[in-house]
Amino acid sequence: MSVSTHLEESERQRLLDQYAEIAALAGALAHEIKNPLSTISMNLELLTEDLNEGDIPQRERMVRKVSTVQKECGHLQEILDDFLQFARVGELELTESDLNQVVTEFIEFFQPQAAEYNVEISPHLASGLPRVKLDQKLIRQILMNLALNAQQAMPDGGRIEIQTLSLDGEVQLVLIDDGAGMNERTRDKIFDIFYSTKSGGSGLGLPTVRKIVTAHHGTISCESELERGTRFQIAFPVADR
Numbered sequence: 001m002s003v004s005t006h007l008e009e010s011e012r013q014r015l016l017d018q019y020a021e022i023a024a025l026a027g028a029l030a031h032e033i034k035n036p037l038s039t040i041s042m043n044l045e046l047l048t049e050d051l052n053e054g055d056i057p058q059r060e061r062m063v064r065k066v067s068t069v070q071k072e073c074g075h076l077q078e079i080l081d082d083f084l085q086f087a088r089v090g091e092l093e094l095t096e097s098d099l100n101q102v103v104t105e106f107i108e109f110f111q112p113q114a115a116e117y118n119v120e121i122s123p124h125l126a127s128g129l130p131r132v133k134l135d136q137k138l139i140r141q142i143l144m145n146l147a148l149n150a151q152q153a154m155p156d157g158g159r160i161e162i163q164t165l166s167l168d169g170e171v172q173l174v175l176i177d178d179g180a181g182m183n184e185r186t187r188d189k190i191f192d193i194f195y196s197t198k199s200g201g202s203g204l205g206l207p208t209v210r211k212i213v214t215a216h217h218g219t220i221s222c223e224s225e226l227e228r229g230t231r232f233q234i235a236f237p238v239a240d241r
């Protein structure tokens with residue numbers, strides 16, 4: 001090993017250690033913020049109750065202001081939960097799995113909520129799909145994040161098509177919606193951390209999806225057209241090839 005390679009290796013290790021330390025700190029920080037935040041939130045709720053009970057002039061204005069702060073607290077809590085979820089994707093619990101089964105169970109779970117928003121879910125699952133090594137809990141997370149995005153892109157209702165197929169030594173999961181779609185500028189940024197076009201969005205949904213896919217040695221791509229809809233395609237390598 002040459003001297004320069006050796007230096008590069010130790011520099012690489014130093015950066016890796018530094019990264020791990022910062023990641024652990026960020027996770028701990030998020031946890032630390034969560035507790036006082038829930039105390040603030042709970043006290044705001046009590047304050048609203050007190051305000052509603054008392055005969056206070058300008059009560060409505062005060063309740064409105066407290067409600068605004070409460071909403072922002074809720075937003076911060078969601079960001080922290082999404083952040084911790086993103087940070088937690090690390091070691092996978094892999095089991096040889098039938099992707100169709102994971103998808104079917106997810107649809108059963110998600111369908112009632114989708115129906116409330118006039119969103120129909122249409123599964124097209126290939127038969128005889130090879131088994132793949134998956135962390136099933138994280139695959140459910142992928143399906144949830146993609147399906148929620150699709151639902152949010154169809155405020156007047158619509159259809160989400162979920163396909164599975166086997167192609168070129170890979171098992172694919174495809175999710176198509178006929179919602180609002182995206183322009184090219186947005187599509188180029190969807191995997192950026194904290195990028196969101198939604199008022200209450202944390203912008204961690206798709207970065208988490210990508211992180212989970214990459215941890216499975218898979219790939220993800222997205223095609224989208226404004227006012228036509230969006231298609232996400234994920235490919236997992238088949239087990240034991």
Ligand SMILES: Nc1ncnc2c1ncn2[C@@H]1O[C@H](COP(=O)(O)OP(=O)(O)OP(=O)(O)O)[C@@H](O)[C@H]1O
Nearest residue numbers: 149150153190196197198201202203204205206230
């Ligand atoms: N199916 C879709 N149709 C249209 N736009 C989408 C779709 N999926 C994602 N996007 C765009 O990508 C952005 C990033 O998505 P992502 O899921 O990462 O964050 P988010 O949905 O905004 O917030 P959250 O963290 O709550 O998921 C969205 O704000 C939206 O602009």
Ligand SMILES: [Mg+2]
Nearest residue numbers: 145149205206
């Ligand atoms: Mg999202």
